[in-house]
Amino acid sequence: MIPLVLMAGFLGSGKTRLLTELIPQLTARGTRVRIILNDFQNARIDAARLGALDALVTPLNGECVCCGSLRELLQTLYEVPPDPGSVMLIEANGATETDELLGHLTTDPRLAHFTLPLQLTVVDAARWQKRWWHNGLERAQVSTATQLHLNWTHKLEAARLRTVESALRDVNARAAHVTVEHYAAYLHDLAMAVREDSARGGRSGVVWATRTGEKREHRHPFGSVSLPLPAVVDRAAFERFVEALPEAVVRAKGLVRFADEPGPMYVWHRVPGKQGVSLDRSWPHADALPTALFIGVEMPVSQLREQIAQLTG
Incomplete structure (x- = not known):
């Protein structure tokens, strides 16, 4: 290499x-x-x-x-x-x-x-x-x-x-x-x-x-991990999840569907230095699934899994 x-x-x-x-x-x-x-x-x-x-x-x-x-x-x-x-x-x-x-x-x-x-x-x-x-x-x-x-x-x-x-x-x-x-x-x-x-x-x-x-x-120093999201999530809970991501996560993005609007899928990403989550309407392939891609430095993957699991509660 x-x-x-x-x-x-x-x-x-x-x-x-x-x-x-x-x-x-x-x-x-x-x-x-x-x-x-x-x-x-x-x-x-x-x-x-x-x-x-x-x-x-x-x-x-x-x-x-x-x-x-x-x-x-x-x-x-x-x-x-x-x-x-x-x-x-x-x-x-x-x-x-x-x-x-x-x-x-x-x-x-x-x-x-x-x-x-x-x-x-x-x-x-x-x-x-x-x-x-x-x-x-x-x-x-x-x-x-x-x-x-x-x-x-x-x-x-x-x-x-x-x-x-x-x-x-x-x-x-x-x-x-x-x-x-x-x-x-x-x-x-x-x-x-x-x-x-x-x-x-x-x-x-x-x-x-x-x-x-x-x-x-x-x-x-840098790594990435892709984790599945629930089929649909509560919109407010998802926004709280994104805001609470650990500092080790440099970039976060993926696909998501919301319980109050289960039809369309959105591309989401966290904008560094800004609060909240950015959402763009998407028309993905039929087999595309909700997912979260994290890129960062020594990321606590187990913590990320736990935070995603809480979205199903």
Whole structure:
């Protein structure tokens, strides 16, 4: 398998700058680097810049990979040949909604030659939460991260840096804060540890020993589970169920029928950062059944089953 890394971060956070430091670190360790760049205007310019650093770069000019350019992104990933010992980095543009994209990267069976995705979010420490109406998007990009890298810390006084680091922990306490050097070593070791695996799945983590004998572990951070819903549910009870989903669930969606209107079926999904559930009238295949698909980080599946069971009460 090939480690799959989504690189996120708000506009100007320094993602491409980080890549210019990360690529030489990986190539020096013998790790081949593949990069997909998604940028509204500069993808081809940055592709030339990064390609000169001994990386195979595919530019995706156009819309964000979480929506308009998603099909092109996935097709590019499908066509990546088996290449044990390499890593695949996706540099998403600054407007990317990471939860939506992680849903596709986690559940698409045609991506089985990659590991379940990691997410490195690059944070401009000097401008953290100074984005006006985009502050919510910046927090959301941090909330799904498995690792965080802080840029421009030299511009901050010590008190401001402590405030930013504390705020990031409040948003996402799971994410490890990494330097470029440590992250390069981590990705190299992970690439070596999974190079003999033919497809994702089968084990929930990878353990390996470093050259100094230190034990390291990579646990697949994101997972998905599909659970059946009752044939019909009470509408108010279902809305309460969605609102009470555990924080570990990054994305939730599926099909549902309601007791007060048992004929039509609806596509439902929870909108991150918003209350309530979104419903769209659907005309599914005759054999489609009510279902709930959950995508998240170390999700409590037994708790989800219990919450669904309560819908039948």
